Amino acid sequence: MQTVIHLISGDEGEQETALAIARNILDDETGSIDDVAVVVQAGAVEAIQTGQESEKQVQALLDDGVSFKACSNTLEMMDLDESDLVTGVETVPEGAVEVTRLQTEGYAYMRP
Amino acid sequence: MQTVIHLISGDEGEQETALAIARNILDDETGSIDDVAVVVQAGAVEAIQTGQESEKQVQALLDDGVSFKACSNTLEMMDLDESDLVTGVETVPEGAVEVTRLQTEGYAYMRP
Amino acid sequence: MQTVIHLISGDEGEQETALAIARNILDDETGSIDDVAVVVQAGAVEAIQTGQESEKQVQALLDDGVSFKACSNTLEMMDLDESDLVTGVETVPEGAVEVTRLQTEGYAYMRP
Numbered sequence: 001m002q003t004v005i006h007l008i009s010g011d012e013g014e015q016e017t018a019l020a021i022a023r024n025i026l027d028d029e030t031g032s033i034d035d036v037a038v039v040v041q042a043g044a045v046e047a048i049q050t051g052q053e054s055e056k057q058v059q060a061l062l063d064d065g066v067s068f069k070a071c072s073n074t075l076e077m078m079d080l081d082e083s084d085l086v087t088g089v090e091t092v093p094e095g096a097v098e099v100t101r102l103q104t105e106g107y108a109y110m111r112p
Numbered sequence: 113m114q115t116v117i118h119l120i121s122g123d124e125g126e127q128e129t130a131l132a133i134a135r136n137i138l139d140d141e142t143g144s145i146d147d148v149a150v151v152v153q154a155g156a157v158e159a160i161q162t163g164q165e166s167e168k169q170v171q172a173l174l175d176d177g178v179s180f181k182a183c184s185n186t187l188e189m190m191d192l193d194e195s196d197l198v199t200g201v202e203t204v205p206e207g208a209v210e211v212t213r214l215q216t217e218g219y220a221y222m223r224p
Numbered sequence: 225m226q227t228v229i230h231l232i233s234g235d236e237g238e239q240e241t242a243l244a245i246a247r248n249i250l251d252d253e254t255g256s257i258d259d260v261a262v263v264v265q266a267g268a269v270e271a272i273q274t275g276q277e278s279e280k281q282v283q284a285l286l287d288d289g290v291s292f293k294a295c296s297n298t299l300e301m302m303d304l305d306e307s308d309l310v311t312g313v314e315t316v317p318e319g320a321v322e323v324t325r326l327q328t329e330g331y332a333y334m335r336p
Contacts, residue, residue: 003324008224010125013234017266021320024297028318032325042129042224073136094140096133096222100115101144103220108327110320111223111335112232112266120336122237154241154336185248206252208245208334212227213256215332223335 002035004102006111008095010043018112019047019057022066037102041071041095045078048089055086062088071095114147116214118223120207122155130224131159131169134178149214153183153207157190160201167198174200183207226259228326230335232319234267242336243271243281246290261326265295265319269302272313279310286312295319 003025007018018038025033038061040048047054048068062068068089075081075091082091092098103109115137119130130150137145150173152160159166160180174180180201187193187203194203204210215221227249231242242262249257262285264272271278272292286292292313299305299315306315316322327333 001324001328003320006222008129013267017232021266024318025320025324028321030317030321033321042133043125093142094136096115096137096224097140097142097145099222100113100137100220104113104218106328108324109221109333110230110323112320118334120241154245155237205254206248208227208229208249208336209252209254209257211334212225212249212332216225216330221333 001033001108002106003033003108003110004037004039004099006099006109007038007040007044007047008042008111014112015044015047015054019054019061021112022061026064026066036066037107038066038068039071039092039095039099040068041074045070045074045080048085050084050086058086059088062086069095069098113145113220114218115145115220115222116149116151116211118211118221119150119152119156119159120154120223126224127156127159127166131166131173133224134173138176138178148178149219150178150180151183151204151207151211152180153186157182157186157192160197161192162196162198170198171200174198181207181210225257225332226330227257227332227334228261228263228323230323230333231262231264231268231271232266232335238336239268239271239278243278243285245336246285250288250290260290261331262290262292263295263316263319263323264292265298269294269298269304272309273304274308274310282310283312286310293319293322
């Protein structure tokens with residue numbers, strides 16, 4: 001099974017929940033989920049910027065095979081580029097299109 | 113690909129994000145999404161009422177082919193009817209059933 | 225059709241909307257939805273604890289065939305166990321894995 005987490009909320013608590021859930025899926029003993037992707041856009045981009053409190057957590061998830069995909073439309077709007085993001089975060093042209101594409105490929109969706 | 117946006121939050125920022133995402137999908141240069149539906153219910157109905165700040169944005173999305181489907185259960189609860197909504201917004205008996213129906217037909221889902 | 229409601233928000237208004245939507249789906253006259261599951265985790269666990277304002281509503285939904293599945297990871301983190309939850313609520317090892325599993329089995333998803 002594969003799942004995409006939509007990290008879109010500007011609310012810090014919701015961002016923390018999303019990252020905690022990504023970790024819980026990795027730690028799940030049934031091992032039934034083969035891939036976790038996190039699509040990040042809108043107010044949530046802060047959570048994947050360097051220098052944020054969440055940086056270590058994001059880095060550890062990346063190291064453990066979770067992919068992070070940041071929305072380029074959001075980055076442009078916030079005057080950020082890939083160098084402002086935790087190393088290893090990829091970019092996609094539009095987060096919502098990526099979320100759609102992944103579901104069409106069979107990923108489950110969740111928005112913590 | 114087809115996608116349904118669930119516009120359900122009473123939070124204005126989340127409503128703005130949802131409408132901005134619908135626009136970004138339309139503007140996406142890959143053109144890979146053929147249909148965008150927005151199902152509106154609960155605290156989000158305000159965003160599709162006439163006289164709101166979002167009216168022009170909703171009208172423009174409708175003009176560009178996005179369908180808006182308002183939940184009749186919510187309208188009844190809020191003592192509103194179709195005439196209170198931006199022209200072109202459709203109604204469905206229950207938003208959650210419509211969201212389920214669209215996913216069953218192959219639409220991806222997102223809840224900004 | 226089958227649908228899973230992700231009850232994950234710590235916001236009381238969002239919790240109320242989720243429970244109201246479960247009820248509206250049951251009451252839907254088209255009867256097109258055969259099964260409603262509610263997966264509960266993170267800040268939303270309060271909504272399915274005994275002694276909460278929502279207890280009667282949760283009990284009535286359970287009586288009417290809605291299944292509630294609480295995330296054991298969340299319960300452990302909050303130092304709660306099954307006896308703290310409304311009678312009839314089941315537990316699952318990790319809510320996010322259950323949400324993924326249900327979607328993979330064909331359930332639609334919504335996060336009110």
